[in-house]
Amino acid sequence: MFGKKLKIENELLERAEKASKAAGYSSVDEFVTHIIEKELAKIEDASTEEEMKNKLQGLGYIS
């Protein structure tokens, strides 16, 4: 299933193509999707952890 197209600079695309082949991905699309998912997971985890920290501050256990 295809979503929106993303713009990317040619030079970066070439580097991504090389890296995706070296890392054994079947296509650059798969490689880029994987990288975005990985970064998103980090950000989403971080927001959950910040939320947790705020909650513990509300309880008083965290400064």
Next chain:
Amino acid sequence: MTGRNKYFHFLIFALLVVAVVISGCGSRPDARKEGKRVLVLGFDGMDPKLLARFNEQESFPNIEKLLRVNEVRTLRTSMPPQSPVAWSNFITGMNPGGHSIYDFIVRDPSGYSLSLSTSRSIPAEKKINIAEWSIPVSKSRFELLRKGRAFWEILEENDVPATIFRIPSNFPPVQSGRSISGMGTPDLLGGYGSFTYCTDTPPENMDEITGGDIPIVSATDGHFVCKVEGPPNTFVKGVPDTSATIDVWVDSENHSAKIRVSDKTFLLNEGEWSPWVRLDFPFIGRLAKASGIVLLYLKEVHPGFKLYISPVNIDPENPAMPISYPADYSKELYEKVGYYYTQGMPEDTKALDHGLLSDSEFMIQAHEMDRKVEDIFDYELERFTNGFMFYYFSDTDLRTHMFWSALDPSHPEYGKRSEVARKVVLDTYRNMDRILGKAMEALKEGDTLIVVSDHGFASFARSFHLNSWLKDNGYITLLDDFNQGQYEFFENVDWTRTMAYAVGFNGLYINEAGREGNGIVAPGPEKRKLMEELRAKLTAVVDPETGQKVVSNLYFADEIYDGNYIGSASDMIVGYNNGYRASWESALGKMPRKWFDYNTQKWSGDHCVDYIHVPGIILSNRKIAIENPALTDMAPTILNEFGIEKGDGMIGRKIFTE
């Protein structure tokens, strides 16, 4: 009467006798004894040492009556002695191996991310998108993560009515009996209490203040507009935050202000608290909104403008989240006593800690909470004709956390505390004795009364950066040593070269191969050897400032827990010595370049230490027959009072003689 009729009447009589005998021999005859009552008062954190000390200074007549039945009895608390863990032991009759609540904070072994242990929210799965709207067609919900059955579920199954008031670790409340949730219940924003401090004068310590929002405002002709942050609007794409407006017109000459909140306008004098007021946060115009309630405190009108607004509590009349069972129970209480605190831990410890509220101002807020808690207690006590009731008081816990250093001359902050602060805890114990007197007066012969505290208290004078110690001793390797201490949540950790890490206030994990995402320590003998090594080293750590040992015991999970969920436990549980606690930073995976800090916060008493230092209290009007009673004994004891066998997996014992 003919012989045949005689035979017929005899047969009917015999059948009736058999029916009566059968019903009398049923599995739960005692459970439905009409009028049998068991009342448990939960005084969170009431400490046996403080009680003895205060009792030397003055009489507590009602507590003393119970002490004549049983001499001072300490109650073995949970390990670790954290409130969600301790009350889960009480609720389920199991230890953490059975109910799966081990600490305030847990980690996901695959990615080492941290989260809260007791509940989680699950967003609505299905939404319809129309223009800028994103309308949920299924409900978001909350899930209680505690495992095991609550004892009152078993009571209710046996036709024993149960009322449970604000017990911790029960959000959302289990679908049984009549209950309102306690510690763990969020405010309307989903946190555990975030205040707003609206001012035109930024506090000097502005950058250090946590636990709330400080909007800096300016006046136009004496008119200030304060915005209070509301819950995110899940009906709109992008989920923007909502807010509500409070208008304030100050009268500097008379040191007062006219305040408009929603459709209500009222006057407040400087130094005065408002009654509860409702705030509405619209989602889709007037079609959908969330309602919350706040208290306002007009701290100063002139020369600076300072308005404190309490965390936005869930409106009990129209709750946006499930805070009671049945759902309309919170509204029923509202109709009886008016608005009341619904947030899990109502006292605003952060506002006090950061000096936004003084000791006296904090206590006025606390007394508002006390008043409503007691109003509801009176209401429930009056209609308590049979069955079971648990009633919870948080006062003894939060106030000992905040005012310990005012009581303890050995605490480094003792000299800085106010005269008001020195009286708070004693006043609170005195008040609990008075409440106990009300309960004793309401009970009759044959009723059972139990007073329980889930843990006691210890000094929190020094904090220990356990993760920094692990790093300096080679158990944690950083990706970038130069930036040590800059990151939270283990962000700078090289997991492929890390052997052990500490999470939360007492948990210590091995980075186990096959379990953790990048685990390197083989399970079995290699892991055990490392655990033994850590036990030997950590129990030998001495604080160079005080000469005291920091850790009195390091427990292994498989030595102290039973149950089906041991696999979720931390491998080791750190039992801190009296005076020490895990640092705020270490609990969240941050590693400053030092091992110790003085605790200069007003939050100066704590109980996240070795359980042997902080037992709770048990008092009763019945003779306690067993040695060393524990929190896990309470559920089987309560069930037995109604002639009901203890539930599956309960490890506790009955504490009374038959």
